[in-house]
Amino acid sequence: MLLIRDKEIHNPIIVAPMAGISNEAFRQLCFEFGAGLVYTEMVSDKAIFYDNKRTMEMLKVDDQFHPVSLQLFGSDVSTMVYAAKVMDEKTNCDFIDINMGCPVNKVVKTGAGSAMMLKEDESVEIVKEVVKAVKKPVTVKMRLGYDSRHMNYVSMAKKLESVGVSAIALHARTRTQMYEGHSDWSHIKTLKENISIPVFGNGDVLSVDDFIRMKEETGCDAVMIGRGLVGNPFLIKEINNYLHGEDKIYVSDDDKLDYCLKHAQKLIDLKGENRGIAEMRGLAPHYLTGMYSSHSYKNMMNQVDTYIELEKIIEDYREFLKKRPI
Numbered sequence: 001m002l003l004i005r006d007k008e009i010h011n012p013i014i015v016a017p018m019a020g021i022s023n024e025a026f027r028q029l030c031f032e033f034g035a036g037l038v039y040t041e042m043v044s045d046k047a048i049f050y051d052n053k054r055t056m057e058m059l060k061v062d063d064q065f066h067p068v069s070l071q072l073f074g075s076d077v078s079t080m081v082y083a084a085k086v087m088d089e090k091t092n093c094d095f096i097d098i099n100m101g102c103p104v105n106k107v108v109k110t111g112a113g114s115a116m117m118l119k120e121d122e123s124v125e126i127v128k129e130v131v132k133a134v135k136k137p138v139t140v141k142m143r144l145g146y147d148s149r150h151m152n153y154v155s156m157a158k159k160l161e162s163v164g165v166s167a168i169a170l171h172a173r174t175r176t177q178m179y180e181g182h183s184d185w186s187h188i189k190t191l192k193e194n195i196s197i198p199v200f201g202n203g204d205v206l207s208v209d210d211f212i213r214m215k216e217e218t219g220c221d222a223v224m225i226g227r228g229l230v231g232n233p234f235l236i237k238e239i240n241n242y243l244h245g246e247d248k249i250y251v252s253d254d255d256k257l258d259y260c261l262k263h264a265q266k267l268i269d270l271k272g273e274n275r276g277i278a279e280m281r282g283l284a285p286h287y288l289t290g291m292y293s294s295h296s297y298k299n300m301m302n303q304v305d306t307y308i309e310l311e312k313i314i315e316d317y318r319e320f321l322k323k324r325p326i
Contacts (some may be wrong), residue, residue: 001159002198005166011035011240012037012222013035013036014035014222014224015027015229015236016039017039017040017069017226018041018140020282022040023041024270026233026263029259030229030233034240037068038067039068039070039071039141040059040061041058042073045084048072061092066304068093068094069070070095075110075115077129078190081097081133088136094137095137096137096139097139098141100116100140101114101177115167117142117146124159127140127313139165139166140157140160140167141170141171141224142156144171144172144174146174147173150174150247156168156193158194161195161197161265169224170199171183173203183202187269189219190204192219201223208235211225230286231287244282253291256287257314259287260284261314264276264277267279278305280301280310281302282302284304284310292321297320
């Protein structure tokens, strides 16, 4: 069990915030497999300030599935405080996370995300005001720095701890690395040695062995997993079994196909068929990763418009798999 201020996290498996993925449908699947804490996809402070309908929908947290961290991005102190207070007072989230790690241009050019690493004192002041304005624990997700010449994660983290941040997640890449190359876990170890609040290690965890190695090499309090769970929420259960000394699970091809359809059904329930299936076009092919001769079926999944079309492709693929050579 991990304590983040006064909140209990029952295991060290943390699901990262992923834009376009970490909605309620995906979060439910992660909790079904036993995640300790799940983040939402990031939301804009300005969108909350202007009461954007779609953004406000993204703030909804199902009462059955906790703990959840709502992630906020922005760079203006007044709207960041306003948005954080909305999250604090009008949602049932457990944590409020401030994004200092997103590397994409449309976020960075506004001064938010990874750009906050470039203006250390100003960014710490924003976080300080957010912490003062809300009752829920505030956490921060950051990168090593903006680039290899400005890796200021330790000094930033120390200042954030001093203003009341309750935990820090470190993606062990710089902004300029984007998602390329390899994350350097040695920096997670360095951060853990320099601050006393919990540290979540993040970057390139794709298997149980990666989870074990990150924990052992860095001493981090929890491991945050992102892209390794897309199309593979089973990894959470695999790690849980390891943590509890239970047998490894076997994930069959049918299991993967069943959960692809289950994910689609949950998205449709959440967003309606048009939006739900539009999002599944990018997600469904990941469930077939590593499966026998799946390329053409992945391509077909990328073009579906209805649940029935997706279901037919999956059923056709099941039949195809029955005929594969042994």
